[in-house]
Amino acid sequence: MGSAKRTVVTTASYEARAFGVRTGMNKVEAKRACPGLIFVTGDNRKYTDASVRIIGILRDFSPMVEAYSIDEAFVDITGCICAYGSPSALAMAVKKRIREELGSLLTCSIGIAPNKLIAKLASDMKKPDGLVVLAPEEVPALLEDLPVNELWGIGPRLTAHLAALGVATCGELGRFPASILRERFGIIGERLKLMGQGEYEGGVVPIGQEEEAKSVGHSMTLPVDASDKPVIRRHLLKLSEKVGARAREHDLYGRKVALTIRYPDFYTFSKQKTLPAPTNDTRAIYSAAVGILEGLRLKTAVRLLGVTLSDISKGSPQMQLFEDDRRRERLLGAMDGLNRTFGSSTVTWAALFEKDPWDDPTGVISPAWRPEGVKRVDVR
DNA sequence: TCTGGGGTCCTAGGACCC
DNA sequence: TCTGGGGTCCTAGGACCC
Numbered sequence: 001m002g003s004a005k006r007t008v009v010t011t012a013s014y015e016a017r018a019f020g021v022r023t024g025m026n027k028v029e030a031k032r033a034c035p036g037l038i039f040v041t042g043d044n045r046k047y048t049d050a051s052v053r054i055i056g057i058l059r060d061f062s063p064m065v066e067a068y069s070i071d072e073a074f075v076d077i078t079g080c081i082c083a084y085g086s087p088s089a090l091a092m093a094v095k096k097r098i099r100e101e102l103g104s105l106l107t108c109s110i111g112i113a114p115n116k117l118i119a120k121l122a123s124d125m126k127k128p129d130g131l132v133v134l135a136p137e138e139v140p141a142l143l144e145d146l147p148v149n150e151l152w153g154i155g156p157r158l159t160a161h162l163a164a165l166g167v168a169t170c171g172e173l174g175r176f177p178a179s180i181l182r183e184r185f186g187i188i189g190e191r192l193k194l195m196g197q198g199e200y201e202g203g204v205v206p207i208g209q210e211e212e213a214k215s216v217g218h219s220m221t222l223p224v225d226a227s228d229k230p231v232i233r234r235h236l237l238k239l240s241e242k243v244g245a246r247a248r249e250h251d252l253y254g255r256k257v258a259l260t261i262r263y264p265d266f267y268t269f270s271k272q273k274t275l276p277a278p279t280n281d282t283r284a285i286y287s288a289a290v291g292i293l294e295g296l297r298l299k300t301a302v303r304l305l306g307v308t309l310s311d312i313s314k315g316s317p318q319m320q321l322f323e324d325d326r327r328r329e330r331l332l333g334a335m336d337g338l339n340r341t342f343g344s345s346t347v348t349w350a351a352l353f354e355k356d357p358w359d360d361p362t363g364v365i366s367p368a369w370r371p372e373g374v375k376r377v378d379v380r
Numbered sequence: 381t382c383t384g385g386g387g388t389c390c391t392a393g394g395a396c397c398c
Numbered sequence: 399t400c401t402g403g404g405g406t407c408c409t410a411g412g413a414c415c416c
Contacts (some may be wrong), residue, residue: 006384007383026381028383152415155414209409214388215386216386218385219386258409266382266383374386
């Protein structure tokens with residue numbers, strides 16, 4: 001779990017899972033499920049390092065490696081099976097390399113199948129340290145009685161809606177009339193039917209060929225609920241600086257700024273604002289966020305704050321017309337350089353100069369995380 | 381002793397324009 | 399003498415993922 005006071009279970013050991021401990025539980029729930037539970041604070045540096053090493057190993061086997069999350073990758077092995085004789089021989093070789101190089105830290109489970117949807121299913125069928133190979137002709141029998149919620153992309157809501165239509169299994173989903181699915185679920189409906197049949201169109205998107213990020217954001221649950229405007233603004237400046245720094249690092253400019261607020265009752269909403277021109281300037285992001293805040297009448301204290309930059313484009317949007325803008329850009333560039341070299345708060349804004357005693361709990365790793373590029377959120 | 385944080389995609393409704 | 403229709407942009411919210 002995270003280091004902050006307000007945190008959740010990131011993942012649980014198989015022993016703890018046997019007691020019903022689940023990802024996302026708070027400490028109290030987890031302890032109730034398993035009184036003897038031992039909490040361990042995550043070490044994200046360790047996990048990202050291991051992730052990078054494993055992706056490196058995978059890339060020795062195939063250039064077509066998609067880093068899906070910190071602990072999952074898709075590999076298209078279509079072109080490299082021959083060298084190993086069979087898919088399972090290749091998988092064994094991958095597992096051997098990982099065992100040799102990271103065996104003291106972790107093992108891996110591998111699923112081999114005709115597409116990403118079924119491969120994901122296969123990799124979840126046997127854990128830990130599993131290997132499941134599904135040939136195309138085996139897929140229909142597997143899916144026939146499989147509950148729809150076990151498919152990647154069908155969550156609790158879709159499961160409930162499908163149940164209302166009398167659809168519980170993938171087999172039923174695959175036979176259900178497309179017209180009704182289309183009417184009920186829109187464009188997703190057509191894909192749902194195909195998924196029920198085990199068909200999936202998305203291919204492996206190798207590292208380096210991903211689309212540019214569409215948004216860059218940071219949010220934080222405050223250590224203590226805040227209703228004081230200056231306190232809220234200070235948090236917003238901190239978040240704006242994180243967003244701006246990450247956007248500038250990758251030469252991304254955004255034209256929309258969104259402010260997200262969560263109340264103590266967990267009601268969460270966001271408001272966004274379109275800027276006259278794309279930016280990645282901390283102060284422009286901050287003033288937009290504050291502008292939205294000032295237009296709000298807060299009903300209660302605030303539990304969580306978030307700042308997101310979106311409508312992103314790559315590269316400077318226009319020539320800097322004014323000397324002020326050029327100076328500002330050089331200032332930000334210099335600050336970013338110092339912070340990269342000497343650590344993330346070497347140089348900061350005067351408003352943040354009083355450092356919070358409980359500031360900067362170690363972040364939790366997200367699935368959008370990547371070993372390189374803008375989604376490599378700095379975890380210190 | 382209450383419930384994290386990073387994303388993507390889709391939809392629906394309203395403003396505005398021709 | 400009664401109010402079309404298509405397109406774009408913008409915003410908010412929800413579902414999903416790890």
